[in-house]
Amino acid sequence: MSPIIVAIDGPAGSGKSSVSKQVARELKFGYLDTGAAYRALAWACLNLPDFTVASLEARDLAKDFNYSISTDPDDFWVKLDSRDLTQAIRETSVAEFVSQVAGIPRVRDFMKDLTRSIISQSDLAGLVVEGRDITTVVVPSAQIRILLTASESVRLERRTAELPKGSVSSVRRQVIDRDASDSKVVDFMTPAAGVQLVDTSDLNFNQSVSAVLTLIEKGLS
Numbered sequence: 001m002s003p004i005i006v007a008i009d010g011p012a013g014s015g016k017s018s019v020s021k022q023v024a025r026e027l028k029f030g031y032l033d034t035g036a037a038y039r040a041l042a043w044a045c046l047n048l049p050d051f052t053v054a055s056l057e058a059r060d061l062a063k064d065f066n067y068s069i070s071t072d073p074d075d076f077w078v079k080l081d082s083r084d085l086t087q088a089i090r091e092t093s094v095a096e097f098v099s100q101v102a103g104i105p106r107v108r109d110f111m112k113d114l115t116r117s118i119i120s121q122s123d124l125a126g127l128v129v130e131g132r133d134i135t136t137v138v139v140p141s142a143q144i145r146i147l148l149t150a151s152e153s154v155r156l157e158r159r160t161a162e163l164p165k166g167s168v169s170s171v172r173r174q175v176i177d178r179d180a181s182d183s184k185v186v187d188f189m190t191p192a193a194g195v196q197l198v199d200t201s202d203l204n205f206n207q208s209v210s211a212v213l214t215l216i217e218k219g220l221s
Contacts, residue, residue: 003126006023007139007142008134009147017033022205036078037067037069038098041107062113071122146196149198
């Protein structure tokens with residue numbers, strides 16, 4: 001039996017990762033962070049000599065990118081081969097570089113197939129899947145589709161709070177510049193037909209979680 005899919009899109013700093021993870025906990029669903037795969041590939045390009053951005057157009061990622069990820073919101077990890085990258089993919093250098101990887105159409109196609117494979121292999125009752133084009137490209141048939149967003153100023157403030165050691169310029173590169181780069185290949189700021197919008201600009205964390213849970217409960221009733 002296929003799992004119930006809650007697809008959540010949104011830009012950096014919208015709260016989609018933390019909100020999605022808590023929603024998964026409350027529903028006793030799995031949680032899938034699709035952005036982690038892009039970050040792991042970016043990490044590989046920065047740290048492994050045989051991985052470069054130029055090589056991504058030609059190499060067999062299904063064979064060479066031995067990626068795995070936990071879907072347990074309370075035991076989250078990311079691995080490449082046997083190397084645990086859970087913390088490494090959150091480094092500033094990776095966050096600032098990931099847009100170069102994500103902007104390659106062939107990589108996005110691979111990531112779409114990878115996400116669908118992880119979903120199809122899940123034996124969970126449901127999965128909260130979050131990312132940038134989940135509601136429209138990756139799993140447009142999801143039972144619940146939500147776009148979680150917030151104003152630019154709020155998103156910058158949130159990301160700065162998440163990265164206390166990061167400079168203002170670094171945070172801007174991770175939020176505004178990433179949005180500009182990704183918007184060239186996917187529209188993640190405007191809800192598509194059938195996608196419900198949750199603007200968290202004036203909501204705190206608990207209110208954001210409640211708003212999403214309310215939409216899910218209505219959609220599944």
